[in-house]
Amino acid sequence: MAKCNTRGRGVTIGLDLGDKWSEGAVLDARGEVSERARVRTTQKDFAQAFTGYEGARLVLEVGTHSPWASRSFAARGFEVIVANPRRTRLIAESDKKNDRFDAEQLARLGRIDPDLLSPIVHRGEEAQRDRILLLSRAGMVRARTQLINQARGFAKSLGTRLPSSSSEVFAKRVRAAVSEDLFPGLSTMLGVIEQLTQEIRTMDREVERLCRDRYPETALLRQVSGVGPQTALAFVLTLEDPWRFAKSRSVGAYLGLRPRHRDSGGQRPQLRITKAGDVLLRCLLVSAAQYILGPFGPDTDLRRFGLRLAEHGGKSAKKRAAVAVARKLSVLLHRLWVTGEVYEPIGYGERHEQAA
DSSP: OOTTTTTTTTTEEEEOOSSEEEEEEETTTTSOEEEEEEEEEEEEHHTTTTTTTTSSEEEEEEESSSHHHHHHHHHHOOOEEEEGGOOOHHHHOSSSOOOOHHHHHHHHHHHGGGGGGGOOOOOOHHHHHHHHHHHHHHHHHHHHHHHHHHHHHHHHHHTOOOOOOGGGHHHHHHHHSOOOTTTTTTHHHHHHHHHHHHHHHHHHHHHHHHHHOOTTHHHHHSTTTTOOOOHHHHHHHOOOOOGSSSSSSSSHHHTTTTTOOBBBBBBOOOOOOOOOHHHHHHHHHHHEEEEEEETTTOOOOHHHHHHTTSSSHHHHHHHHHHHHHHHHHHHHHHHHHHHHHOOOOOHHHHHTTOOO
16 A cells, blocks of 8 residues: 555545455545555454555444444544445445445545534444443343244144243243143243343343443433333443533434424424434333333323323324433433433423523
């Protein structure tokens, strides 16, 4: 790779990340392709890629390798921009799509105006590693739920209903109610469900330990009824730096909990939420909102707000109310985090509405 005497001034680099190989395109100050490169997608090769262009703007799209790749290039002095895939449809829908073309298009989009790409800020390596614990736990919960649903479906096909129970005690209840030879594989399925339950409990203890020892700020968030260690830890690890947001109300939009806008003239249709941002945290916030609105939720401003929304419109109104409460909950959690205040379930929102 030839060195650049200007050390990257006015240069924009587009890097299309592949699983094994990545394609790069270097645009000079005039916007012309001055160089192309094909680099192995490894930490060793990225540490040497584009040597001499340090200080240049480097644009890549979010993906599996983008967290560590962006940290690697940023540490070398590049101005790294991680493009939001929602803003790169020009590339995805092109009829001339290949890795070299994608790299060049990324560079051209980043050269025009980085804000058009809605840049994504990747979390630090430690936060990313800790968040994998939450993702692993969520995967195990999904696997357990799928096995339980399969077991119930197989039993129904044979004219038998398995007893109602929580996931934690499902295997025990089934063994007490039916014979394990009800259908081939039932005993094995129950054993796997029990093993998954044990692993999930172990992960729950590790989440509690992380909250206590490494992320004590989660205690501020857990003041809100319905927010447990998983939701609190996911919130802290996803936002990582609460001061990224000038206003707490911006957090709801960041997590994809605000409705889409497609106003035209006098028409303002009601649309679904954007679902941008972190899927895991958004699901956890909605689950917390459902608890707040449920029969065991204590009397709070959030509950009163949600119940008013759910009064009219049937099931759809209840779903919209849960999302609206989740959005307000995200704003509240951010506010508690940055201020360190004691949460008061009644009246807190009114006193801090303007500040949030």
